[in-house]
Amino acid sequence: METQELFKVGQQALKAQSFSRLLGTVLIEFKPGVAVLEIPVSEDVLQQNGFVHGGVLSYAADNTLTFVAGSVLGPNVLTAEYKINYLRPAVGEKIIARGTVVSSGKRQAVCRCDISIRKGEKETVCAIAQGTIMASASEKSNE
Incomplete structure (x- = not known):
């Protein structure tokens, strides 16, 4: 798939994710082997000490890992x-x-994400993640 077409597919996938829309996540780069997502920080994503909640960073890692794997697996x-x-x-x-x-x-695919x-x-690295992402026969499958 051509890089520009892949980027459009990525934007559509992100738009279809209600949690991503809630956080205001934006796809910045998406090409074979590379994905970059950005999330604006608002008061709504902070924990009690004023830091971005770990769950939001975890979401960023998981979503970016699946995006980058999808760039090579489909x-x-x-x-x-x-x-x-x-x-x-x-x-x-x-x-x-x-x-x-x-x-x-x-x-x-085994992928890495630097957050x-x-x-x-x-810009400061605050978390790193590694994950294994698998191709699925169907998005709606329960198998």
């Missing part, structure tokens, strides 16, 4: 597993999640 993918390491509290205006494919075959927080012009 659009019907599911998360088999992922692990996230929180490195430091996220304080800033925007979350940037950058995903890359580490290794892929026909049915699964940064931007405050002004400074």
Whole structure:
């Protein structure tokens, strides 16, 4: 699939996710082996100490991992597993999640996601994740 067409497919997939719409997630880059999502930080995504809630960072990792895997496996993918390491509290205006494919075959891809927080012009990595994403026969399948 051509990169421009892939980007449009990615935008449609993101638009179809109600939670992504709720958070205001934007697809910045989407090409084979690379996906970048951005999420604006608002008061609604902060925990009691003023840091971005870990669940929002986890969402960013999971969604970016599936997007980047989908760029090489096709659009019907599911998360088999992922692990996230929180490195430091996220304080800033925007979350940037950058995903890359580490290794892929026909049915699964192992991917990495680096999650940064931007405050002004400074960007700091606040979490990293790795996951295995598998191709699914159908989005509606219960198998």
